[in-house]
Structure formats: structure tokens, C-alpha cells
Amino acid sequence: MTTTGLDARLDRIGTDGTYVIVPMDHGLTMGAVTGLKDIESTIDGVTSGGADAVLTQKGIAPRVHEHKNGKGYIVHLNGSTTIGPDENDKRLTGTVEEAIRVGADAVSFHINVGSDHEPDQLSQLAELTDDATRFGIPVLAMAYARGPGVDSTDAESLGHAVRLAEELGADIVKTGYSGDAASFEHVVESTRLPVVIAGGSKGTDRETIEMVRGVMDAGGAGVSMGRSIFQHEDPEAIATAVAGVVHDDLEATEALAEAGLALEA
Template identity: 70%
Template sequence: MNTGVQARLDRISEDGRYLVIPMDHGITMGAVDGLADIESTIDGVTSGGATAVLTQKGIAPRVHDHKNGAGYVVHLNGSTTLGPDENDKRITGTVEDAIRVGADAVSVHINVGSTYEREQIADLGEITTKAAEYGMPVLAMTYARGPDVSDKSDPTAYAEDVAHAVRLGEELGADVVKTSYTGTPESFERVVEATRLPVVIAGGSKGTDRETLETVAGAMDAGAAGVSTGRSVFQHQNPRAITDGIAAVVRDGVDPEAAAKEAGLTAEA
């Protein structure tokens, strides 16, 4: 691995474990709860143990003074909930843009199996090529989403499609891949085994504290390298506390109930 890539990966992780809080949702959903005062949220999650935060490039001036030494990832594509299809992610920045605003890594979202798969594959391939010129790591958010993707109600079948998605990320030159949790540790093992890259799970929509921590624990039991979870953290009533709980599971292998207690969370909240 390129020395620059490894050095920058170390800035967004801790001992090979990742706890990234994406907050690029402002482009998708607007200034929702947790993002209007994004400075306070960034301060809270990084104080709670996040290894990195992730935003679109324009938010960079609001990030650096509040990230408490954590890493910074700039996301390079997006879409909105107001548009005709949220799966149609379009390029919003370049690797050079990310470097100019002080990023330690870049990220790209791709929906494998969607109508837009061809364009997004090409986008990811171009970005990994350009990023390699600068020793800049790429976090590929590789989701299995489309009409022929297996239903999540069948974790075994769904895991095959998710495994395909993460392998695609490695094939195209990414350094870390993010994807959906398949529902059980047993099924997610298939996903982790499909690539030699670190695999982190997405958080999805906000659930209870117990659901969040149990999902994280299941993924870690299956061999995941961590999490990249947004809404379940930045829309939490106490972003620092839920981040602290997740960090205990990811970093120290603490069971969900004990992690919730240590973080001062109500496991059923």
C-alpha cells in the first residue's frame, strides 16, 4: 500500500477500527436535526470517540475547528430527496477539491444493481485513479440496490448481492468499503470474506439505542472493521453518548448492554 494512503487511513481510524460519522445528509435532506448546528454535533461525536467525520466539501470551514483531532472525509457525489430518484448520485467534487479543504480521505456512493450502475462504476473508477496519484484513500460506499437485488428478508441471498457490491469496490481500487448490514452475523461473514479491504457498515435510519448497538456488535462479530453511521448518531438526543457507546463496541468489544450502560444510554431508547 502507498505510504501516503496508509498514513491518511491512520488519521481516519484507530488501530484499524473505523467509527466514521457521515454528515453529508444536508445535501440529501436539508438542514435536518443535528445538522443545522453541525459544529456542535461534530464536537460531540468526536469527543465521544468518532475516528472521523464526513461531509460535502462546502461544509469544510465548519468542520476543522470542532473535530478534536479526528480525521476528515469529503464526500464526492450526492442526490436529494426532492429529485426524481435519490439513487441517481451525481459527482459533486473532485479529489483536488478534497485536498484543498484539508481532507484525509474521499468517499463515493455507488448503487450496484441500480439503473445508474454504469455511470457510478465509471465515476468510482475515475476517482480511485485520481486519488492514487495523491496517495489519498477512497472510502467506497457500495450498496446493493436495484430491481434484481435479493430481498433483505432473506439474509443469505441478500448477503450474496452485498458481497458482490463490496468486491466491486475492491476491484475498482477503493481502500475501505462501506455497505449495508445483512441482518445476521452469519450472513455478514459472507460479505467480509468477499474482499480483503476493511468493511464498515452503514447505520441506516435512526433506531433504538439497543438496535443500533446490537447491529454494530453483530457486524463486528462477523469481522467488520467498524461502522460509518449517520442519522442514528447525529439525530440522537445525545450524539456524544451514542458515539461513546458505539466506540466501546467497535474499539473494545464491549457487549451492547454494557456499552449502553457505560455511555449513560437507555438500551431501549
Template identity: 60%
Template sequence: MSTGVNARLERISTDGRIVSIPMDHGITIGPTKGLIDIESTIDAVTQGGADCILTQKGLASRVHPNTNGRGYIVHLNGSTSIGPDKNDKRLTSTVKEAVRAGGDAVSYHINVGSETEPQQIEQLAQISKTAGEFGLPVLAMAYARGPGIAETNAENLAHAVRLAEEVGADIVKTAYTGDESFKSVARATQLPVLMAGGDPQNDRAMLENVSCAMSCGAAGVSMGRSVFQHADPESMTNAISLIVHESATVETAIERSGL
């Protein structure tokens, strides 16, 4: 790993642990709650303890003034929920554009097991190569999704995170299995593994997932809708950050964050 990659990893993490708030959902589900006034949401979650924000390149100018010194990841592909195949993620940006947008890292979503998996493997490999030339870290959002694929099966997710490492990613985000079977996912790779938030749940259930994932070996979380659609994004981020960065219990995190 190059000096540049290491330096930029420090910009999107704290002591090797990461609380990332992805807000690339405008392409996927449209201008939903929390994303219309994205400036206020970014300010809130970074005040709450998020290490980095993730968006598509077109929002960069709205991101930077509101990050409170936190890191920024530029996402490079996407699809819509109303399109013909939501698993068919298409390129929306390049590594060079991410650099010009002021990104500290790039991310790419791959659906292992989907009909478009072969192209996505090729693209992730090429992005990893190009990003390495710029000293830019790559976050692979590696999911197990496709016809007949069990999306929270530990074996499938372990395969997905290992693929990310094999093709050159520096960090990997994946779905949570729902229990301690997540240990086998975290052990499948030497990359830092981030737990994805998935569909929003009540606060306690979501925080219990975070706590379990961390105890299973996760290096942090990458949670979008459960945070930016929350009635109090700052407090929710603070609770998550307390668990990830201070190993707080769920009860302590709820109490200290004011949820």
C-alpha cells in the same frame, strides 16, 4: 498501497478499526436535526470517540475547528430524496477539491444494480486512480440498490463490496444484512468493511447490530442519522466506539456511555 494512503488511513482510524460519522445528508434530506448546528454535533461525536467525520466539501470550514483532532473525509457525490431518481448519484466534488478542503480521504457512493451503475463504476475507478496519485484513501459506499434488487441480501452486498475492491477503493461501507449472514459480505473482500447504520432504530437494537457486524468481521461502522439525530450524539457515539474499539458488550457499552 502507498505510504501516503497508509498514513492517512491512520488519521481516520484507531488500530485499524473505524467509527465514521457521515453527515453528508444535507443534500439528500435537507437541513435536518443534528445538521443545522453541525458544529456542535461534530464536537459532540468526536468527543464521544468518532475516528472521523464525513461531509460534502462546502462544509469543510465548519468541520475543521470542531473535530478535536479527528480525521475528515470529503464526500464526492450525491442526490436528493425529492429528485427523479435518488439512486442516481452525481459528482459534487473532485479529489483535488477534497485535498484543498483539508480532507484525509475521499468517499464515493455507488449503487450496484441501479440504472446508473455503469457511470458510477467508471467514476469510482477514475476517482481511485486520481486519489492514488495524491496518496489519498478512497472509501466506497457500495450498496445493492435498483429495480428488483434486495438491498440487504448478503449475496448482493458481497458483490457490491467486491466491486469496490476490484476498481481500487481502500475501504468499503455497505448495508447490514440483519444477521450473521454478514460474514459472507466481510469475507468477499480484503478491504476493511464498515457497516452502514441505515434507518434509525432504538439504541439497543442499533448497538446489537454493531456488535453482530463486528463479530462477523467488520472493521467498524459508518453511522449517520442514528448518531447525529440522536438526543445525545456524544453518548451514542461513545457506546458505538466501546463496541468497535474495545469489543465491549452491548450491556457494557450502554452502561459505560450513560445511554
């Protein structure tokens, strides 16, 4: 159900229905990796470059607001660590009310569709969307195809994951990329929600921007891209290039050039 508050908050984390979101909740998962020690500078850079919103765990909120240049803020509500027994076992780390108290415009939740933890995460996401609806706050569902025997780039599996997010009441859905625009069309067509993609491990600038171009060509709504942006040697420049494709419909070469990034990269 749409409400005035929900629509207003969706506007704060996007641009005309497209989204460049930079998740930086990796400190919980991986520790203070490159780009996250001085997270204030990184947030300033990516939002100056054209990111619509940044995303962190709730405890980082005091380090976000003064540096986000008026852009949106999303609080992530579950997590796990790379040194724990099972990284796919994402546990609750906050509530919608806590996110609102620290100034969030939206909340996000990660579910691994096909994993041993899917049943619990499914129930938690359903409860979360119900809670968020009461407050008029958008939910970004990070719905991945991950688990024993699951191909995380298979378009059918990704399509199932994004549809699950809609069925459970999310407002935006993030998932993996299937590898090309033609196959990703099936993923986008599997839901009426705006579909954004994860960046995954950092590739070359050209690989990153061509992937973004493929998503938009398939009818996607943008990206929720972490390490490919915040671990870049120039986070502001790569954010500018990504935003050029998502917001201005630039081709990859043009976006890289306008951002001042080497075309051969």
C-alpha cells in the same frame, strides 16, 4: 498500492484498523435536518464521544475543522436529493484535488450496485480511485445493493457490492447490513478491504449497538453511521457506545452502560 501518505491518512480516519465514521453529508440529500443545523456542535459531540472521523460535502469544510477535536475528515464526492427525480442517481459533486484543498484526509463515493445508474457510477469510481492513488489519499466506497429487484439486505448481493469496490481500487468499503452476524460473514469474506456498515434509519439504542456488535462478530471493521448517531438526542453518548464496541470490543449491554444510555432503550 500502499504508500506512506495513504497509510498515514488511513491512520487519521481510524483506530488500529477499525473505524467509527459519522457521515453528515445529508444536508445535500435531505436538507438541514435535526443534528445538522448546528453541525458544529454535532461534530464536537461525536468526535468527543469516540468517532474517528466525520464526513461532509466539500462546502461544509469550514464548519468542520475547528470542531473535530483532531479527528479525521472525509469529503464525499457525489450526491443527490430526496426531492429530485431519482435519489439513486448520484452525481459528481467534487474532485480529489478539491477535497485535498479543503483539508480532507480521505474521500468517499457512493455507488448503487444493481441500479440503472450503476454503469456511470462504476466508471466514475474507477476514475476516482486512479486519481486518489496519485495523491496517496484513501477512498471509502459506499457500495450498496440497490436497484430494481435487488434485495438490499441479501448477503450475496452485498458481497458482490463490496467485492466490486475492491476490484475498482477502493481502500475501505461501506455497505448495508444483512441482518445478522452469520450472514454478514459472507460479506466480509468477499473482500480483503475493511468492511464497515451503514446505520440506516435511526432505531433504538439497543438495536443500533447490537447491530454494531453483529458486524464486529462477523469480522467487520466498524461503521460509517450517520442518522443513528447525529440525530440521536445525545450524539456524544451514542458515539461513545458505538466506539466501545468497535474499538474496545465491548458487548452491547456493557457499551450502553458505559455510555450512560438506558439499557432498555
